[in-house]
Amino acid sequence: xxxxxxxxxxxxxxxxxxxxxxxxxxxxxxxxxxxxxxxxxxxxxxxxxxxxxxxxxxxxxxxxxxxxxxxxxxxxxxxxxxxxxxxxxxxxxxxxxxxxxxxxxxxxxxxxxxxxxxxxxx
Amino acid sequence: xxxxxxxxxxxxxxxxxxxxxxxxxxxxxxxxxxxxxxxxxxxxxxxxxxxxxxxxxxxxxxxxxxxxxxxxxxxxxxxxxxxxxxxxxxxxxxxxxxxxxxxxxxxxxx
Numbered sequence: 001x002x003x004x005x006x007x008x009x010x011x012x013x014x015x016x017x018x019x020x021x022x023x024x025x026x027x028x029x030x031x032x033x034x035x036x037x038x039x040x041x042x043x044x045x046x047x048x049x050x051x052x053x054x055x056x057x058x059x060x061x062x063x064x065x066x067x068x069x070x071x072x073x074x075x076x077x078x079x080x081x082x083x084x085x086x087x088x089x090x091x092x093x094x095x096x097x098x099x100x101x102x103x104x105x106x107x108x109x110x111x112x113x114x115x116x117x118x119x120x121x122x
Numbered sequence: 123x124x125x126x127x128x129x130x131x132x133x134x135x136x137x138x139x140x141x142x143x144x145x146x147x148x149x150x151x152x153x154x155x156x157x158x159x160x161x162x163x164x165x166x167x168x169x170x171x172x173x174x175x176x177x178x179x180x181x182x183x184x185x186x187x188x189x190x191x192x193x194x195x196x197x198x199x200x201x202x203x204x205x206x207x208x209x210x211x212x213x214x215x216x217x218x219x220x221x222x223x224x225x226x227x228x229x230x231x232x
Contacts, residue, residue, distance in 0.1 A: 035219075
């Protein structure tokens with residue numbers, strides 16, 4: 001079955017950096033677009049970044065543009081999110097998520113990881 | 123990239139029907155037939171309930187239905203059950219591997 005397991009979360013000071021990873025299994029990782037979606041405590045879902053199945057295209061939300069970078073390694077079935085210049089408002093549970101269809105445009109999140117907490121605080 | 127607009131809360135009694143609206147723009151909801159709906163119970167990851175405006179993934183009861191008109195999408199839950207009490211989020215494709223979510227609606231089953 002499809003499994004998405006996030007790692008790399010924790011507590012970081014404002015202005016610091018953190019790298020999240022997502023280990024994917026149970027499907028052909030290189031055939032699916034992937035996303036990061038976050039949820040601040042007690043708040044709603046916010047799309048963070050998306051990447052095409054082959055890694056040739058990547059996009060991010062205005063709120064993180066220039067600070068966060070999404071990437072993937074199809075040889076290792078791994079999705080990553082490099083987060084720099086972190087702010088307190090970045091404190092959230094971060095979900096790794098898979099697109100619905102093979103070689104799709106990343107239009108629908110189907111599978112979600114369990115999420116990992118990132119806390120930005122001094 | 124403004125969030126889609128949803129009512130903050132809706133409620134209904136068991137057996138009744140409720141509808142949740144989701145309003146966007148011509149750049150997202152109105153521009154693509156890629157509207158999806160998610161159910162989220164406390165402490166859990168979201169679950170896909172509707173995709174491509176009105177399609178249900180395998181295993182989702184047919185009590186859940188959805189539609190779209192112009193820049194507004196709607197989710198209807200009929201025959202409300204206690205386990206339907208959750209937060210519901212709409213989501214729309216906005217082009218180029220970009221998604222936008224609604225602010226979420228808390229459904230209370232009275």
